[in-house]
Amino acid sequence: xxxxxxxxxxxxxxxxxxxxxxxxxASRLAIGAARFCIVCAEVLIALSWVFGTGSAAQLFxxxxxxxxxxxxxxxxxxxxxxxxxLVEAAMIGLTGPLGLLTLVLExxxxxxxxxxxxLAQDDVxxxxxxxxxxxxxxxxxxxxxxxxxxxxxRVESGDLAEQQRAITLISLLxxxxxxxxxxxxxxxxxxxxxxQAAAVFAKLRERFGSEARRLLSEGPGRADAAQxxxxxxxPFVDAATASALxxxxxxxxxxxxx
Amino acid sequence: xxxARAAAERDEARADVCLVVEGCYPFVAGGVANWLDWLMxxxxxxxxxxxxxxxxxxxxxxxxxxxxxxxGFQALPLARxxxxxxxxxxxxxxxxxxADLATRVVWEGDLDAFVALDLLVGTRGANLAYAQLMSSRFxxxxxxxxxxxxxxxxxxxxxxxxxxxxLGGLYAVLKAPIPQADCYHAISTGYAGLFAARAAVxxxxxxxxxxxxxxxxxxxxxxxxxxxxxxxxxxSLTGAETRTDLRQFWIRGFESYARLCYAAxxxxxxxxxxxxxxxxxxxxxxxxxxxxPNGIDPARFAxxxxxxxxxxxxxxxxxxxxxKDIKTFIxxxxxxxxxxxxxxALLLGPTDEDPEYTEQCVRMVEExxxxxxxxxxxKVNIAQYLPQIDVVALTSIxxxxxxxxxxxxxxxxxxxxxxxxxxxxxxxxxxxxxxxLGPAGHVAPPMDSDAIAAALADLLLDxxxxxxxxxxLRLRVERYFTSQASASRYAALYRRLVxx
Numbered sequence: 001x002x003x004x005x006x007x008x009x010x011x012x013x014x015x016x017x018x019x020x021x022x023x024x025x026a027s028r029l030a031i032g033a034a035r036f037c038i039v040c041a042e043v044l045i046a047l048s049w050v051f052g053t054g055s056a057a058q059l060f061x062x063x064x065x066x067x068x069x070x071x072x073x074x075x076x077x078x079x080x081x082x083x084x085x086l087v088e089a090a091m092i093g094l095t096g097p098l099g100l101l102t103l104v105l106e107x108x109x110x111x112x113x114x115x116x117x118x119l120a121q122d123d124v125x126x127x128x129x130x131x132x133x134x135x136x137x138x139x140x141x142x143x144x145x146x147x148x149x150x151x152x153x154r155v156e157s158g159d160l161a162e163q164q165r166a167i168t169l170i171s172l173l174x175x176x177x178x179x180x181x182x183x184x185x186x187x188x189x190x191x192x193x194x195x196q197a198a199a200v201f202a203k204l205r206e207r208f209g210s211e212a213r214r215l216l217s218e219g220p221g222r223a224d225a226a227q228x229x230x231x232x233x234x235p236f237v238d239a240a241t242a243s244a245l246x247x248x249x250x251x252x253x254x255x256x257x258x
Numbered sequence: 259x260x261x262a263r264a265a266a267e268r269d270e271a272r273a274d275v276c277l278v279v280e281g282c283y284p285f286v287a288g289g290v291a292n293w294l295d296w297l298m299x300x301x302x303x304x305x306x307x308x309x310x311x312x313x314x315x316x317x318x319x320x321x322x323x324x325x326x327x328x329x330g331f332q333a334l335p336l337a338r339x340x341x342x343x344x345x346x347x348x349x350x351x352x353x354x355x356x357a358d359l360a361t362r363v364v365w366e367g368d369l370d371a372f373v374a375l376d377l378l379v380g381t382r383g384a385n386l387a388y389a390q391l392m393s394s395r396f397x398x399x400x401x402x403x404x405x406x407x408x409x410x411x412x413x414x415x416x417x418x419x420x421x422x423x424x425l426g427g428l429y430a431v432l433k434a435p436i437p438q439a440d441c442y443h444a445i446s447t448g449y450a451g452l453f454a455a456r457a458a459v460x461x462x463x464x465x466x467x468x469x470x471x472x473x474x475x476x477x478x479x480x481x482x483x484x485x486x487x488x489x490x491x492x493x494s495l496t497g498a499e500t501r502t503d504l505r506q507f508w509i510r511g512f513e514s515y516a517r518l519c520y521a522a523x524x525x526x527x528x529x530x531x532x533x534x535x536x537x538x539x540x541x542x543x544x545x546x547x548x549x550x551p552n553g554i555d556p557a558r559f560a561x562x563x564x565x566x567x568x569x570x571x572x573x574x575x576x577x578x579x580x581x582k583d584i585k586t587f588i589x590x591x592x593x594x595x596x597x598x599x600x601x602x603a604l605l606l607g608p609t610d611e612d613p614e615y616t617e618q619c620v621r622m623v624e625e626x627x628x629x630x631x632x633x634x635x636x637k638v639n640i641a642q643y644l645p646q647i648d649v650v651a652l653t654s655i656x657x658x659x660x661x662x663x664x665x666x667x668x669x670x671x672x673x674x675x676x677x678x679x680x681x682x683x684x685x686x687x688x689x690x691x692x693x694x695l696g697p698a699g700h701v702a703p704p705m706d707s708d709a710i711a712a713a714l715a716d717l718l719l720d721x722x723x724x725x726x727x728x729x730x731l732r733l734r735v736e737r738y739f740t741s742q743a744s745a746s747r748y749a750a751l752y753r754r755l756v757x758x
Contacts, residue, residue, distance in 0.1 A: 134492065138411040141492035142499055160539060168482045168505070173493055186703055191532045192475050195678055198655035198704040202580055209618075240588065240625065253545045 027077040031085050034073040041066040043095045067093035085133045151181035155188070171200040179235055208236035216244055225252030273307035273329050275752055276439035276457065280311040280450035284322040284331075290445060290470050291322065293552065298325045298633070300745035304752065305329045307437045315339055326335070334450055335435050336427040342393045349390050351378065353399035361404050364424055365510060367517025367541070372452075380432045381520050382460065391421065391429045394702030401425075409502035412732060413490035416504045429454060436460055441755035444519065446473040449513060451519030464755030466525040468550070470658040471679070472536040477512040479656070480490045480686050481505055517541045522757050525751060529659040530680030532689040550751070551680070553744035556736050558641070559668035565645045570718045573604040573647045575662040576639055578616045582607075583676075585622055587653040589707035590714065592626040597715040599728050601631060608637040645670045648724060649717045654678055655704045667735040673699040674713040676706075685731070688738060698731035 045062050048054045054062070066080030067089055074085030075228050134140055149158075154166040167185050170178045182204075188207040213224040225248060231237060232245035276408075277298075283291035298306050307330035312318060314337040324331065346577055349356075352659050359378065362371035377383040379391060405417050431452045444454035444467045451467055458465040481487065482505070491503040520526055520542040527548045528534060534547050572591070576582045584605065591603045609616045616634075623632045635643070640662075650673045652668040657679035664684065675681040682687075685699045700713035717724050 060522060137490075138501065139491045142501075164478065164482075165499075169493065171482050172489065186705060190535070191678065192472075192478075192536060195475070195656045196479050196482065196706060198583070198676075198678075199483060201705050202583060203483050205585070206580075238626070 013213060014188035031073065031077050034070055034085075035088075038066050038070045038092065039100065042092070042100050046097045063096055064093065070091075081201075151178055152184050155181045155184045155193070160190060160192060163188070163190065164196060167193065167196045168202055170197075171203065174204055176234060178186045205236040208234050212241050215248060216241070220248045223248050225249045228252075259327060262725050270328055271438075272305075273437060273439040274305045274441070274756075276307045276309060276437050276442045278309045278311070278442065278444040278450045278453045278457075280446055280448050281313070282445075283308065284308060284320040284324070285310065285312065285318040287321040293470070295322055295325070295443065296744070297748060298327060298743065300741065301749055301752075302327055304749070307331070307439055309334060309434075309437065309450075309453060311336055311431075311453065313337060319380070330437055332349075332435070332437060334430060334453070336430045337423070338388055338426070338430060340389060340392055341390050346387075346389055346394055348394055349386050349396050351384070351396065353396050354403050356396070357400040357403035357407070360400060360425060360428075363410055363428065363518070364404075364514055367514035367519055367550045369455070369519070369521040372455065372518050372522075374434050374457060375428075376459060379429065380456075385433075386431060388406060388433065392426060409504065409507055411501045412503050412507070413488060413493055416488055416490065417507070420504050420507055424508070428515075430570065431456060435622060439463070441465065441752055443468065443752075443755075444523075445470070447516035447519045448473045448477075449515070450750075451523075452515050453665060455519045455522035458524070464524040464758040465521045465522060466527060466751055466755055467519055468527045469533060469537070470529055471656065472528075472533055474509075474512050475536055476514045476656070477517075478509050481508045495504060513540055520546070522535050523753055527751065530683050532680070532683075533658075548751075550744060551739055552661065552664075552746045553739045553741040554661055554664045554668060554735065555741050556668040556732075559644065559665055562641075562644045562669035562671075563647065567646065569600055569602050570598055571602045571604060571647050572649050572651050572714055572718070573606055573643065574651045574653065575666075576605075576607045576652070577611050578605065578607060578609045578619055578634070580615055581610045581656055583653045583655050583705065584615075584619045586705055586707045586710065587624065587651060588619060588628065588632065590651070590653070590710040591628060591632060593708055593711035594714050595628075595631070597711075598718050601718065603628070603632045604643065605632070606638055606643055607635075609634055640665065644671065647671055648715055649674060649699070651710065652681065653710060657681060659684070663731075664735050664739050667698065667728075667731030667739075670725075670728035670732045672717055672724055672731060674710060674717065675699065675701055675711070676704040677701045678679075678704055684734070684739070687734065691734070695734050696726075696728045698727045698734060 018151065042063070045066070046057055048062075049059055070092065071086065071089035074089050077085065151166050151170065154162050158166065163185065166181065170182050170185075174182075182197060182201060185193050188194050188197065188203060208231060211227075215228050228245040229249035232242040232249065237245065275295065279290070279294060281291065283294040294308075298304075302325070304327060304330050306325075308324075308328060309332045311334050313335070315335045318333070356378065359371045359375045362368040363375055379386045401418065401421050404421060405412075405414060409417055427449045431449055434453065436453075436457050438461075439457075441464045442454045442457040444450040444465070446468060446469060451473070451609075454465045454467060457463065484505070485510065487505045489503055490507060491499070491501050493499075517540050520537065520540060523546060525548055526537055526542050526546045527550045528537065529549070529551055534542075534549070537547060538544065572594070574582070574584070574587050576584075578584050587603075587605070591601065594601055600624055620634065623629060642668075647666075648671070650662065650671050652660060652663060652673065652675040654660070654676055655678060659680040660675075663673050663675060663681065665683070673685060675685060682701050685701050686697050687695055687708050698717065702709040717727065
């Protein structure tokens with residue numbers, strides 16, 4: 001299963017943000033900068049050797065110092081970037097600019113940036129890949145017609161657990177057709193059901209209310225008229241707001257003959 | 259001689275009652291924390307040790323001064339800073355055995371497994387280091403095994419974090435020292451309840467848990483609507499889901515902890531009868547259940563008389579936060595204006611806790627054209643405002659036993675409230691009220707601004723009904739909801755725990 005299929009949803013994103021983009025990402029940037037510095041140092045050392053501007057001892061000392069500094073940086077960042085830079089430091093130390101050349105060529109062929117590229121690819125899985133991953137991970141919705149009861153039936157006559165599950169579904173998948181079930185839950189004689197339904201109602205009212213405010217601030221002509229019409233019909237906006245939303249919808253689709 | 263003095267000092271430090279609280283006293287003011295402060299001050303001859311469970315190790319500032327009868331205090335962070343020492347030793351335990359025990363605790367609320375886990379990891383047993391339990395290869399293997407058993411179809415990284423969070427708190431409790439006390443009293447289930455359950459197991463002393471609101475139900479509501487929990491398994495509307503996704507894992511984890519707490523407790527108390535349905539649903543045996551209502555000092559509010567200013571006034575006493583559903587109150591006032599045009603609405607309570615919500619409420623007042631009749635007073639001395647109020651309204655979507663209704667009652671002010679918590683018992687009387695005093699106002703469904711407006715109009719337009727309801731509420735408060743009676747019942751509870 002791909003990493004993206006497992007690392008799903010907002011927690012996955014939060015984890016990637018926290019672990020991948022703050023810690024390791026910063027470390028990878030640092031090691032990248034260290035790589036750039038040692039490439040520059042080794043080029044200078046090679047040029048000094050070509051033009052004879054330093055003694056062999058000086059050039060060896062400079063090379064050893066550059067490789068050591070890179071090695072120290074690699075050791076310090078080992079936890080977040082893995083052991084590869086340490087191996088690089090050892091290779092550079094032993095083989096000099098030749099080893100560096102090998103590393104640069106190998107890195108260009110997909111070494112250092114490969115992981116980032118793979119992660120980036122995971123982030124843009126297309127719909128077919130996502131569906132495939134969901135099927136293989138047993139994450140597709142279950143369809144069991146034998147067990148199918150309407151939401152309102154479950155709210156009105158289910159046991160407490162079934163009622164609570166039904167309200168959770170309303171919260172997660174709300175569409176206008178669920179409104180009667182939500183109202184039935186608000187009228188329940190069971191306090192737990194009433195309280196949970198009230199919290200869901202408040203959440204939906206907030207979501208629809210803020211969407212209505214956004215459309216009203218955009219004004220007629222710019223706001224999505226169909227969305228305004230749908231919101232006006234929802235039970236989560238007051239009469240004045242509904243009227244203003246309908247005006248926006250009418251402005252986009254004037255009645256014939258007017 | 260030295261030994262005798264040491265023993266005397268030990269006895270002096272030993273508490274009569276160890277109170278275990280989570281996420282409130284002494285670091286968060288209000289609600290349950292105020293109640294705890296009241297409880298300890300109301301029983302001045304009882305020595306208390308307070309264990310406060312807090313989220314993490316960040317320093318916190320106490321909002322309360324301890325009463326003189328608090329002989330010990332311990333703050334216990336549930337999420338500890340994790341340091342993996344070099345050369346961390348792997349525990350000599352079988353990961354699958356450990357996973358089995360941990361799964362039975364977190365997924366089934368099995369008290370036997372909890373006891374065994376305590377013996378394995380706690381200070382009485384192998385005394386494993388926190389890092390060994392959280393960061394070792396052993397911990398990883400146990401967690402992977404638990405994932406396979408509990409929710410193999412869910413997102414593994416998300417399970418990883420949920421497991422660490424639920425189990426991290428459990429480990430913190432298992433590794434915490436238990437103060438010496440004659441009995442233990444947890445003020446919720448959750449991790450506080452786990453701590454008390456462990457105290458019962460380790461010390462064999464009596465343990466009580468008191469629930470104001472029902473912790474598991476509050477967590478269920480939070481988790482139902484949490485945006486930070488991804489739903490990795492596709493949701494269908496059939497209601498026939500057999501796979502476990504993370505949201506369900508979280509909810510059931512807290513339910514399991516409550517089951518454990520109920521199983522280990524000697525007594526299980528709550529503020530009102532309806533809460534017991536939840537407790538029974540999670541395995542609380544009927545013979546352990548008891549209702550101990552909160553109370554107030556009615557003398558503080560006696561003699562309040564309505565000022566003759568003539569303008570009908572409704573007040574909601576509470577913080578401007580979503581759980582109080584201030585928006586429904588505002589909508590109700592807008593509707594009420596049709597039948598009581600000169601009505602005045604007061605919102606008596608702090609507005610700084612949720613500034614965004616407050617701003618929305620203020621905007622709603624303006625949008626509905628209520629600016630001339632609706633006043634946000636901010637935090638005020640309620641007693642000064644009571645003489646101006648004809649009816650108190652409460653539109654909360656969740657409450658336990660709101661003291662504002664009792665305070666209004668002590669001042670003979672009738673109330674309109676939503677049907678949450680013990681509000682119906684306060685307005686209509688306890689099931690065993692004898693003789694029946696009659697209704698002291700109206701109870702309306704939550705979120706129903708029209709029903710609330712109609713109930714308010716009914717009282718505002720009928721002075722004799724208003725007076726009768728206010729008088730009934732005053733009598734009810736004086737008979738059943740005094741702080742003196744409440745404190746006596748907690749003292750009796752502690753005596754029973756010690757005897758047990």
